[in-house]
Amino acid sequence: MSSIRYADDFVVIHKERAVVEEAKQRIEEWLDNGIGVKLNQTKTKITHTTKGFDFLGFNVRQYRVNNGSQLKFLTKPSKDKVKSHMESIRQVTKTMRAVSTETLIDKLNPIITGWSNYYSSAASKKTLNWCDNQMFIKLWKWATRRHNDDHKCKRWIKNKYFKRIGTRNWVFATVDDKGKPIKRLKSHSKTKIVRHVKVKGTKHVYDGDTIYWAKRNARNPLLLKRVTKLLFKQKGVCTYCGSPFKNDDIMEIDHVKPKSEGGKDIYHNLQLLHGHCHDSKTLDDNRRFEKELLTKSDWFFVK
8 A cells, every 4th residue: 555645635546445444444433543643534535446546636546458458547627726716817817908918928928838838747648738729719709808999800819919929920029129029828738748757766865875865856847947057066965065956955046246246147057955054154244244344444534
């Protein structure tokens, strides 16, 4: 029997139904007598993996392949989460009828990016394409609804709100006088799918192999792109204390030359530090800067 737990959500898996039923009963007794809480019966069920189950927004299910002779596990975005995501986009386009195209794009882009990145490690390519199709329908309704009174034709609406950028047509965007894009709506389907790679059987987070873990963490779709690049560049080591990052460490991006002193926001001027190392480095920078200011003020006073 195996179990998967995340916070207060968990899954118990076993090849025999009787064992799962007994586990459910024991868990209910332990929670009731030991902690004083009860299982949420509406979220708790016993099912076969070929029928699938939802967990943390994903649908986990075994599919029959090769004419039913084999089974393959796939994780996909759950139908409820897809439905709620599209509803959130519908609400935005419905409530922001009078705003500019740029404002609508600024509102929608974080929603699209965050949701797509969360599912970028699952088998979600078809779902992301479907979301784009549904989003286009909502955007077209948004655009046509704005011009019901002035009776603009569909071609005029298309040319105003949907542009051709590169090889892509019907891109919801704004362009300048030369046709260069100013702002464009992001697509779900452009999210790169990075499937989960199992940890090697001989590896663990305390084995000291910082290069292996740096490369592995660099594939983590939940990390910021800057963090993954710096993590790989530094080979998993904090440049302030020289200690390797661990999975549960707080990692923060720091400017080698502070922006207050003219440091630029470019990769050559960025480094990844532990959270406490970042605090110490910032304190050192402030002390050095204050000392330099004091030296300059003394010099001007003597002059």
